[in-house]
Amino acid sequence: MKINTKESFIVIILGFFVIFFLQISISQALELDLTAAQNAVGKRFASKFCEAKEKGFSSESSSEFALNNTYLKFVAFPEDDKFLEDLWEFTIGRIRNDCGTYVTNNEEAILRDFFKEEGEIASNRDLYLPH
Incomplete structure (x- = not known):
């Protein structure tokens, strides 16, 4: 199965959003x-x-x-x-x-x-x- 550039881009963007939301959760957990x-x-x-x-x-x-x-x-x-x-x-x-x-x-x-x-x-x- 070959992944095209558009699908790769979407996966990368979703990965950044997941990391961003996890970082916010970790910061709030430190309080x-x-x-x-x-x-x-x-x-x-x-x-x-x-x-x-x-x-x-x-x-x-x-x-x-x-x-x-x-x-x-x-x-x-x-x-x-x-x-x-x-x-x-x-x-x-x-x-x-x-x-x-x-x-x-x-x-x-x-x-x-x-x-x-x-x-x-x-x-x-x-x-x-x-x-």
């Missing part, structure tokens, strides 16, 4: 709901933060280590302060439970600011990425 964010970001951030603190790193270094080893740098959150606050409460609860003896109140306040700033970036991902 996480709270439960998914707690599982994908909160648990992992707390785990990596505690791992670094237990090795003797400072809170600042531990925060950076956690950031670089989680999905927080890559996800897009909804622009919702309550969402970020709920995610923070979940994350700090995990940190307190897993390595609270390594974190002072002052360090917790610094960590909260760090997490809030990174959460705001995730909520406004389109402002921070080149177009």
Whole structure:
């Protein structure tokens, strides 16, 4: 069976449309709901933060280590302060439970600011990425 040029062109155009629509769906899927964010970001951030603190790193270094080893740098959150606050409460609860003896109140306040700033970036991902 021989495919002519017109049929090839139609197949190529349809392929581009499928790829375009899949790309949109994947982008929308990256905007996480709270439960998914707690599982994908909160648990992992707390785990990596505690791992670094237990090795003797400072809170600042531990925060950076956690950031670089989680999905927080890559996800897009909804622009919702309550969402970020709920995610923070979940994350700090995990940190307190897993390595609270390594974190002072002052360090917790610094960590909260760090997490809030990174959460705001995730909520406004389109402002921070080149177009």
